[in-house]
Amino acid sequence: MKAAVLTAIAEPFVVEDLEYHPPEPGRVLVRTHATPFCSTDCTNWAGKFGKVPPVILGHASIGEVVEIGSEVRGVSVGQRVLVPGTPECGTCYYCAVGRPDQCSELFDNPRGYPVVATDASGTDIRASGNVGGYAEMMNISANQVFVIESDLPSEVLSLMGCGIMTGLGSVFNAARVTPGESVSVVGVGHLVLWAVQAARLAGASQIFAIDPIVERRELAAQLGATHVLDPTTEDVLDEVRSATGGRGSDHAIEAAGPAASQELAVSLARRAGTVVLNGVKELGTTVTLTQTTIAVQGRTIISTQNGNVRMRRDLPRYVSLLESGGLDAGPIITNRYPLEKINDAMQASRELRDISGLLVFDPS
Incomplete structure (x- = not known):
């Protein structure tokens, strides 16, 4: 599957074919529908947040589950899922005290971001924020996918994972x-x-x-x-x-x-x-x-961090506000880009021409 890889700090993203790893027991593969290009990734691209290439940026997304690990429960192949910027493992100290926005699966992982794919030279590729949404496929912890049931298009719902929640x-x-x-x-x-x-x-x-x-x-x-x-x-x-x-x-x-x-x-x-x-x-x-x-x-x-949300509590309410027209996404989505134009999306974000530019993927 194709992904936009940050191969070097402050150099253009390279769109290339990667070999994605099959999901481990507690992980799922998600085919990406849409991913907002967040202004945070202009800072990541410039090397100011400590990201280490080669890495796939994009920390919130939406897509369809295509494969699940053997220990995954509550998520099925074919379901549309939101992939927000923060997991909720439900068992760490922070989840236990009601602050899943600080979940240890993201912030206290000594192994760093997960290796999700391999490039043509055999180099491991990691997923920034445990997501890696600037790609046709995402290899995600089951603790970081949330089933979303709505008639709204994925382009709108993709904004739930970062901007809307926060x-x-x-x-x-x-x-x-x-x-x-x-x-x-x-x-x-x-x-x-x-x-x-x-x-x-x-x-x-x-x-x-x-x-x-x-x-x-x-x-x-x-x-x-x-x-x-x-x-x-x-x-x-x-x-x-x-x-x-x-x-x-x-x-x-x-x-x-x-x-x-x-x-x-x-x-x-x-x-x-x-x-x-x-x-x-x-x-x-x-x-x-x-x-x-x-x-x-x-x-x-x-x-x-991510609006101090609790996804299972807040996601249904925020989706309903979009569905009812209480929230308007129209003026906030300023441009749509195919993956191959990710460097145009980054430039538009850096120059403050876009509010939210979306990377939109072919659903086929």
Whole structure:
């Protein structure tokens, strides 16, 4: 099967034929339907997250099960499954305490990412994030596939594995926005556009969307933001405080990445408000915060991973919001690419021309 392999840091992806390994007892083979090209993989491509080539990137996807290992239960050949960015083994410490977003199968695996295939020279190829969604086939732990029953197309449902889960989870699970509250969002990419929609559904009375790109601000307004602000020309902190009685917003959600964006998010939240941080720009980045903002003023600062979701609890609810029209994926899917055009998808993401570009695979 073909896969787009990162063979060297900061070099174009190479689309090549690989020999996929048969599934081990606890794993499944999934034929890929669609995989969003996430902006995170621009950072991975540049070598800033420690990925070691050769590796298949793509950390969330959707597809059809074509083969199962001998110990797999609850998943059958022919079922459509979501492959999110995080497994839920159900037995590790973190799953046991109700935080499967930190599952040890992803974060405490001394063997690293799994070897899923071999190239023509016999070199082992690993799957980034235990997924490797930039490929026609995925070899996945059974703990990281979730049956999805919906009439929605796979192109839309593929967004569930990363952007939708993280954006909605930031609002519903982390910030826990309630009707009448105010929300600031920093960095209007795909994740924040889902957070804007979630804040609207949660009944937020004011949603401040902050981004330097006018088209992204306009899209945020289309999807529910009540105020849009340009941090390059406006005093964002002053504007938010002026609109909230001098306090700042009840919640601030960041998904831009740079340290300055996270520092801004902390400042935007009122005293005793909530700050939700999602972005990571580079391993080792340091965020500098004024001590009184975190030690005296009562803010709750929450780090999130995949929206702190519990897939079996949250997936059906979020799918139903898409099915009912409560969430709109249309403006967020900006382009579709065959696998052979993955370098075009990466360039469009790097240049901020795409919100979510999808790699779409031939279902045959």
